[in-house]
Amino acid sequence: MISSFALRKHAILAITARVVAGVGGGYASSALLAIAAASALPLSRPEAAILSTLLALICWPVMMILCFSTRTAVHAWGATIAFCLVVGVVAILAGWRP
Template identity: 35%
Template sequence: MKRKASLPLSYRLAVTSRLLAAVVGGYMLASLASVCLTLWLPISRADAVVSGMLSSFVFYLLAVIWCFACRTAARAWFGVLVPSAILATLAGLAYWMAHP
């Protein structure tokens, strides 16, 4: 019997890295976007929280699509971590402005 050729280890690691970027990085991006929208929207606090939470699903979806649409796993991580860093900075700025 012939053995089936398996996929190379580099391919498996690249897919695993993309999966981690999509799941972990996407969750981080979605939660930071939710926090930023909650802090920065000029509406009542309850409406801002609901709007932030509902929009987090869109951010998570876009992050997952981004991670599997990129050519490389490094670009997928870069595309998730850079916006997350920007959103974390904006959230910290909003917190710092509210609590001098």
């Protein structure tokens, strides 16, 4: 039988993993989205920068919601990493040089 302390510890670790995925992964995904959008949009540089920043400001809370709406913390991390990989590839294909 699992003790209540072990269950509490497991719940705390799961929530902490989701918070880190939401905050850290959300920041990374919004930064990559801003880079990809600024590189790929066919607008002038200032307009592309402003629009991509606004998109990134929408992306971060969406990633936080996604991390807490998934079934497990592993799914939250998987979704965050997958989104970062896709947006990173788009940014590189659009001409971004890291």
